Amino acid sequence: MYSLKFDVVVFILTIKLNSVLSSKEDSSYWFDLGKNDINNALNKPVIQGTAKNVILFVADGMGITTTTAARIYSATESGYLAFEQFPHVGILKTYNADKLVPDSASTATALFSGIKTNYKTSGVDSSVKLNDCEASLKPEARIDGLIKWAQDAGKSTGFVTTTRVTHATPSALYAHIPNRGWECESTIPDDSKKCKDIARQLVEDEPGKNINVIMGGGRQCLQSNTKDLPGDPVDTWACFSKDGRDLIKDWIQDKKGRDKTYAVVQNNEQLNSVKSSTEFVLGIFANGHMAMDYARNKSPKGMPSLSNMTQKAIELLHNNPEGYLLVVEGGLIDYAHHRGHARQALDETVSFSDAIRVALEKTDPQETLIVVTSDHSHSLVFTGYLSRGSNVLDVxxxxxxxxxxxxxxxxxxxxxxxxxxxxxxxxxxxxxxxxxxxxxxxxxxxxxxxTDEVTHGGSDVLVYAKGPMAHLFHTVHEQTYVAYVISYAAKMGQFKNNSQRIIVPSMFLVLNMLLMGISI
Structure with a gap:
């Protein structure tokens, strides 16, 4: 009831703020706004319980400039994206083990596993350098993360992305690889063939083969010699398998062998028809990355939106009494930025926000921790003295x-x-x-x-949170902190056997205990 009252207050404030351009912004307006903000801060909800469910939203390449511009693009400067009124906000430092400006594989590894690694490596620690296959095969260098922790805790797991399911960010959920580009066999050098590519790790190895819901693009990495399809060309930038594989068929055989219910879906119609009781779902909707939301085919034979995939994933995962972990990536924000198309990036950010809105509607904030963040920023600049009410894309x-x-x-x-x-x-x-x-x-x-393309930015990114233990995000954190908060909130991984309260004795107490000869 308390949280509901808070949400009602926020909703009323949002209506008032969205009408700011048509109201008189005199001193009393700003004073009233300030009082309301203080009242909200004083009554900010803190949920101390265990997170039965966790949904981690990652917007690839969404720096603070992108968020600001997308907010103005979608509404007005006084409006909000779906996640911007979450009660708890922190700041994450995005550098990786060997670079000040990171890539998506290394930052995803930090987010999902709590360990910083080297540029363009995924699911391994910093002892593994780029392209070092031998080092990546050492058990001590291969690190587990959220997906494995959740599965070990008995939770259902899933991820959805608008990129290839073998791309940099999702690869860090299940793969251990010294080069994020090794999505299929054709990009692995001859002297490194003992390393299994990312696609095979997803289908053949743990924890990949135990992930209940997988949705995104990347057919050409899972099946050999794929062809251009209407509205779905082969991705010439990406790995293209030629070894005769059919990992989708292998995925089906694995589920049959374990007597699991399953579904393989490739368009909107098939996705919508999947029963919520289905144990495993593999949705591959494109040869390469999926189409951007503004350009996708929305017909029954077309591709789903990020919101569509998020909604279906929640419906499929929520049946487990132990709860679930779901990771949702808005991956095409980064894709648009790399090619210097700001409107595409802003539009994809709004689509990402829409998916978060769906998750808020489909979940109970008392039992579901929702975390929203980005892996890194971009070199987008918001400058000039544009008048209020203008389109942010204008001169x-x-x-x-x-x-x-x-x-x-x-x-x-x-x-x-x-x-x-x-x-x-x-x-x-x-x-x-x-x-x-x-x-x-x-x-x-x-x-x-x-340069050859727009390059990443090295600035900090924000993290927004709502639900059990969301208040642990409160200051400037290392990016690795996200994995530990989720582990602590959901009692899994590093904190599976720990009590929900960590008591750290003060320095004063420690000194007194030492002086009294009490061991600590």
Whole structure:
């Protein structure tokens, strides 16, 4: 009842804030807003119980600039994305073991396993360098994480992603690999063939083969020699299997051999028809990554949205009396940023927010911990002096020096489409964005430095939480902290046998105990 009252207050405040542009923002408005915020802070709900269920949402590449811009894009500057009014917020440091600016495999390993590792490695500790197959095979270098901890605790497990199910972020849930690019056999060098590729680890090994719900793209890594399909081309950037494998068939045989109920689904119609009592579901909806939400085929034969997959996953997993762990990745935010298409990235962020809204509607906050975060940021910049009420994708203003307009959103680095400079009569000139439709999904925002693509950012990211033990997120944390909070809240993994309360004696008490000769 207490939490319900708090949610009602938040809902009323949201309505008031969303009407800010049509109201008079005088001093009394801001004073009332401040009082309401203080009242909410004083009455912030703290849920101390055990988290029966955990849903971890990871937005790949969603730095704070992306969140801010997506909020304005989807509503107004005074609105909120679904997760931005969670009662508990912290900050995560995203560096990995050998780089200040990380990649998604290393950061996912930190999030899911609580251990920082090296650039582009997944599910192994920092003793394993990039491409070192021999080192990755050592048992002491291979680390377990949330999926294994949850399975050992008797919980159902699942993950859904808009990327390939073998891609960097999901790979850290189940694989141990010295190169995130080894998604199938064709990218593994001849001298490293003793290392099993990521796709095979998902289907053949623990904990991958015990994951109840798997949804995303990546057919070309699971089955050999896949072909272009209408609206679903082969991903030329990704691993393409040629060894004759059919890991989807192998997945089916494993479930049959264990006398488990199962379903393989490949479109909206098939996904919707899956009974909630089905024990194992494999949804592979694309050769490579799935289509972005604005471009996907929404018909019965088309691809589901992240919200569709999240809803079905919760329905499938919630039957276990021991609870479940679900990881949801909005992976195409990063994909859009890498190609310098800001609108696509913002649109995917809104779709990610929509999936979180579904999870909030489908779960009980008293028994489900929901954590929302990102693996890393991007070099997106929000600048200029755009007027309130403007579209965040528009031109901000004209440069005082070169008299050429620039957009409110820019990139620090970018590919050829973003690097919009030319030399005219020996003078470097920047292209005028006002002659283009800067709101177009395919428009490439301008970048300062020419690279092969937009590169990651190294800034901190935020973590938002709601539910049991969500208040443990409260300050600046290492990214690894997420795995330990989830482990502690759900009584699994490192904290499976620990009591729910950790009592740490104060330094004063420790000194007195030592002086009294009491062992500690």
């Amino acid at each position: 901000a203003q004209e440069s005082v020096l070169d008299k050429i307009p620039y957009t409110s959103l820019l990139y620090g680095t970018g590919g050829p489409n973003n690097y919009q400079y030319s030399s005219i009569n020996g003078t470097v000139s920047r292209a005028d964005p006002s002659i283009n439709d800067t709101r177009d999904y395919q428009y490439s925002q301008q970048a300062v430095v020419l």
